[in-house]
Amino acid sequence: MxxxxxxxxxxxxxxxxxxxxxxxxxxxxxxxxxxxxxxxxxxxxxxxxxxxxxxxxxxxxxxxxxxxxxxxxxxxxxxxxxxxxxxxxxxxxxxxxxxxxxxxxxxxxxxxxxxxxxxxxxxGVINDGKPINYFLPENTPSLPEIIPDYYAKPYIAFIIGATHFTKRMPNEKVISLCKRIELPVILLGGEDVKTNAAVISEALPNKIINLVGQISLNESVTVVKNAAQVIGFDTGLTHISEAFNKKLTTIWGSTIPELLGVQPYQVMKHYEAGVTLSCRPCSKFGLSACPKGHFKCMKDINEDLIIDFIAHE
Structure with missing residues (x-):
């Protein structure tokens, strides 16, 4: 994607x-x-x-x-x-x-x-310096139809989906981050992370709105488009969010954006969270398990820096 x-x-x-x-x-x-x-x-x-x-x-x-x-x-x-x-x-x-x-x-x-x-x-074609495009069909449900109880409130969209395990932050670390975020958090992702979403939302029932595996991609894009901020792993929906120039936090585990050139593009405010390790990157696209067994690339990410970025204009 x-x-x-x-x-x-x-x-x-x-x-x-x-x-x-x-x-x-x-x-x-x-x-x-x-x-x-x-x-x-x-x-x-x-x-x-x-x-x-x-x-x-x-x-x-x-x-x-x-x-x-x-x-x-x-x-x-x-x-x-x-x-x-x-x-x-x-x-x-x-x-x-x-x-x-x-x-x-x-x-x-x-x-x-x-x-x-x-x-x-x-x-003779040159870069126009504008963000990526993503075009929604006219029949995409509106935000009030998707989240009727929260559409008028500021919220953070947290995209927890990613194809490979080593691109996903462990559940306990996502829970720890969400606890420290002041705004409501809406979880987004596909069927492959429904179990993760259930664990996270169960830990924070008054903070989390869990839409993982429950809405279509274009409905998820609508939720992202209207969010106050976006947090996401290295996955398609996170990249799509760049089309709307939201304040964006991207979290990187076994992959690094510079290798494939997929760092946030033309986003005014963004923070790339990652850890410098001798074993990172271990893959271009992610793996089903950490080759070293320690998964430090995700477990050692500094939560304070992420929260500081989210909290300040």
Whole structure:
């Protein structure tokens, strides 16, 4: 999700700076919802079960250029088959391997958006310096429909979902943080963290509103959009929250934002919470368990610094 979300400034810059261009976007069907309502996209194409069928569909469009922001084997095959001028985002795979395995970090801390933009420089497209975009459908329920008892009160949205265990803060540490936050806290996340949410909300029944696994992603986005502040782990909804320029606290465990260039983008007030350790990062995308067994990257995060950031303007 995050990789696709960070393509939104490139789509916007292309369309606004080359207004007569048609912009078509190819992705997997399970990411369709992220792009359906983007007004800068002329047409959305979804990968078919057989790649040759996808390529046949694309050839019929008679494109002028291919901009490859994925740089995978599949996208390379698409470029070769279309046989037209192309430009590709450089992933710097070897440098990432060196950073993870040899602790030799040669990667510049450029944001993924800026890395993507290099692929469209040849068209004269430049960064407009604006945040990412996320477009909600018109039929998304309003905040009073989602949280009727709290919609008029300031609250903090805490996104506790993340695909991998090493990107999630332990329940007891989340509980400790929430105890110290003055505002009500709304928990957000998917089915995979429903058990975590139950433990956290049970510990603080008068402080926590638990919506984990109970509302859709776009309803969760609405809750985030209207929050006073947002706290989140390294996960898609946290990155989506950047579209609304909320005061944002991001919490990082086994992953580091600089490696993949996914630090908060164009957010006026943000704090990145993490711990400097010789074993961190241990992964680009997170793991199912701490390889060392101690999980210090999350357990040793300084709660005082997070609370200080949340409490002050």
């Amino acid at each position: 995050g990789d696709i979300i960070y393509t939104s400034p490139i789509i916007r810059c292309l369309k606004q700076q080359l207004p007569n261009a048609e912009i078509h976007y190819l992705t997997k069907s399970n990411f369709k919802f992220l792009l359906d309502y983007n007004p800068y996209i002329t047409q959305l194409h979804l990968l078919k079960p057989k790649l040759r069928d996808t390529i046949k569909e694309l050839k019929a469009e008679r494109f002028d250029y291919v901009i490859d922001l994925h740089n995978s084997l599949r996208s390379t095959l698409v470029k070769i088959q279309l046989g037209i001028k192309s430009s590709t985002y450089k992933k710097e795979r070897f440098k990432k391997w060196l950073a993870l395995k040899a602790r030799i970090n040669l990667i510049k801390p450029d944001h993924l958006v800026d890395r993507y933009l290099k692929a469209v420089e040849f068209l």
